[in-house]
Amino acid sequence: xxxxxxxxxxxxxxxxxxxxxxxxxxxxxxxxxxxxxxxxxxxxxxxxxxxxxxxxxxxxxxxxxxxxxxxxxxxxxxxxxxxxxxxxxxxxxxxxxxxxxxxxxxxxxxxxxxxxxxxxxxxxxxxxxxxxxxxxxxxxxxxxxxxxxxxxxxxxxxxxxxxxxxxxxxxxxxxxxxxxxxxxxxxxxxxxxxxxxxxxxxxxxxxxxxxxxxxxxxxxxxxxxxxxxxxxxxxxxxxxxxxxxxxxxxxxxxxxxxxxxxxxxxxxxxxxxxxxxxxxxxxx
Amino acid sequence: xxxxxxxxxxxxxxxxxxxxxxxxxxxxxxxxxxxxxxxxxxxxxxxxxxxxxxxxxxxxxxxxxxxxxxxxxxxxxxxxxxxxxxxxxxxxxxxxxxxxxxxxxxxxxxxxxxxxxxxxxxxxxxxxxxxxxxxxxxxxxxxxxxxxxxxxxxxxxxxxxxxxxxxxxxxxxxxxxxxxxxxxxxxxxxxxxxxx
Ligand SMILES: [Zn+2]
Numbered sequence: 001x002x003x004x005x006x007x008x009x010x011x012x013x014x015x016x017x018x019x020x021x022x023x024x025x026x027x028x029x030x031x032x033x034x035x036x037x038x039x040x041x042x043x044x045x046x047x048x049x050x051x052x053x054x055x056x057x058x059x060x061x062x063x064x065x066x067x068x069x070x071x072x073x074x075x076x077x078x079x080x081x082x083x084x085x086x087x088x089x090x091x092x093x094x095x096x097x098x099x100x101x102x103x104x105x106x107x108x109x110x111x112x113x114x115x116x117x118x119x120x121x122x123x124x125x126x127x128x129x130x131x132x133x134x135x136x137x138x139x140x141x142x143x144x145x146x147x148x149x150x151x152x153x154x155x156x157x158x159x160x161x162x163x164x165x166x167x168x169x170x171x172x173x174x175x176x177x178x179x180x181x182x183x184x185x186x187x188x189x190x191x192x193x194x195x196x197x198x199x200x201x202x203x204x205x206x207x208x209x210x211x212x213x214x215x216x217x218x219x220x221x222x223x224x225x226x227x228x229x230x231x232x233x234x235x236x237x238x239x240x241x242x243x244x245x246x247x248x249x250x251x252x253x254x255x256x257x258x259x260x261x262x263x264x265x266x267x268x269x270x271x272x273x274x275x276x277x278x279x280x281x282x283x284x
Numbered sequence: 285x286x287x288x289x290x291x292x293x294x295x296x297x298x299x300x301x302x303x304x305x306x307x308x309x310x311x312x313x314x315x316x317x318x319x320x321x322x323x324x325x326x327x328x329x330x331x332x333x334x335x336x337x338x339x340x341x342x343x344x345x346x347x348x349x350x351x352x353x354x355x356x357x358x359x360x361x362x363x364x365x366x367x368x369x370x371x372x373x374x375x376x377x378x379x380x381x382x383x384x385x386x387x388x389x390x391x392x393x394x395x396x397x398x399x400x401x402x403x404x405x406x407x408x409x410x411x412x413x414x415x416x417x418x419x420x421x422x423x424x425x426x427x428x429x430x431x432x433x434x435x436x437x438x439x440x441x442x443x444x445x446x447x448x449x450x451x452x453x454x455x456x457x458x459x460x461x462x463x464x465x466x467x468x469x470x471x472x473x474x475x476x477x478x479x480x
């Protein structure tokens with residue numbers, strides 16, 4: 001039993017992704033990332049993203065299709081991200097998917113991008129050993145560039161939103177704090193790498209617990225990071241545009257990352273306890 | 285205009301047209317697509333659909349400048365007034381700016397408040413610029429629009445016959461303007477088979 005063979009197309013943000021999935025097994029997965037393209041502006045410019053999707057989507061499709069080595073006759077359907085995301089970018093993937101479905105007479109399914117993040121946990125890489133599927137009920141934490149939320153699932157496609165960010169997504173906070181510390185875009189991996197070099201780990205940032213709720217807030221933390229960076233500058237006698245010492249950047253990156261991860265982990269575990277979840281899924 | 289709606293109507297319209305004309309897909313010999321200038325969203329819907337059609341049906345594709353086709357249609361159009369002479373096309377570029385295009389030349393951006401400078405023998409043909417262009421120019425624009433699709437196909441077929449098909453992957457709209465605060469929109473795009 002291998003399950004249906006699907007072609008799936010994603011273009012909601014700054015990556016053009018096309019995959020072939022058979023049941024839970026990924027047969028091909030090609031991603032063209034625009035990170036380098038957006039680095040110059042320190043963030044995603046929607047029009048730039050949409051242009052790059054249109055330029056790269058057919059080469060990405062060709063590569064994924066060749067990797068998968070499947071036949072149109074064997075394909076059971078086409079899935080495409082319909083939202084949420086950048087309208088101009090989404091349209092590229094959607095129109096390519098529609099046209100492929102029309103030409104090859106295949107069913108087309110629109111998929112919510114956030115559900116995609118959750119369901120990625122079910123998939124198996126090409127070479128990965130079989131493993132059991134996540135058990136219901138479960139709690140899913142999605143942390144991505146644009147979204148941060150906790151959801152309870154009692155069954156397939158049955159969701160109850162437990163909490164979400166009330167301001168920035170965690171990924172946005174990482175980008176902004178990364179820029180503040182003079183690190184590369186995107187901020188997530190850059191802060192993680194910088195934090196690994198921290199020798200002193202006593203810089204504590206506030207945790208926004210938001211009472212008993214499962215909501216998240218990262219804007220206060222962002223302000224705290226800015227103040228800490230400014231203070232470090234003053235202490236070292238540095239001007240506004242002078243580069244902070246590597247050790248200071250590492251320390252601040254570590255403190256910031258700890259604060260974000262601490263809140264994410266604590267709320268997820270508490271949600272799992274309180275809802276009686278049998279598994280936890282993390283996506284993003 | 286409303287680009288999103290193109291995405292809902294384009295394929296059904298193509299399907300209906302082929303049905304009405306009783307044309308089987310296997311008889312299509314090539315794809316011609318207008319590449320702008322025009323509204324970005326509408327252009328992307330058209331290009332994404334046309335490119336995918338060409339790639340998946342294994343057909344050659346040619347992109348034809350929308351301005352070039354409109355200029356050709358303006359010359360061909362039966363004119364109410366005197367002959368159109370040498371047309372200069374005026375089109376919107378966003379809510380305030382406009383672009384002017386002369387046959388064989390690249391589009392020129394006219395920032396808000398800048399008027400096109402016409403030489404003698406040139407006539408203005410304006411499109412999608414209600415209240416932003418002289419009424420006579422808009423009328424010529426309407427007559428040109430009526431012959432636009434035919435002109436687009438004619439120019440495209442001429443190029444197809446000459447064997448001048450475009451690279452389907454690289455074909456993108458003629459954007460004319462860059463997004464605000466951006467100095468280039470092409471650049472490195474990193475590839476990966478395994479994003480993790
Ligand atoms: Zn995402």
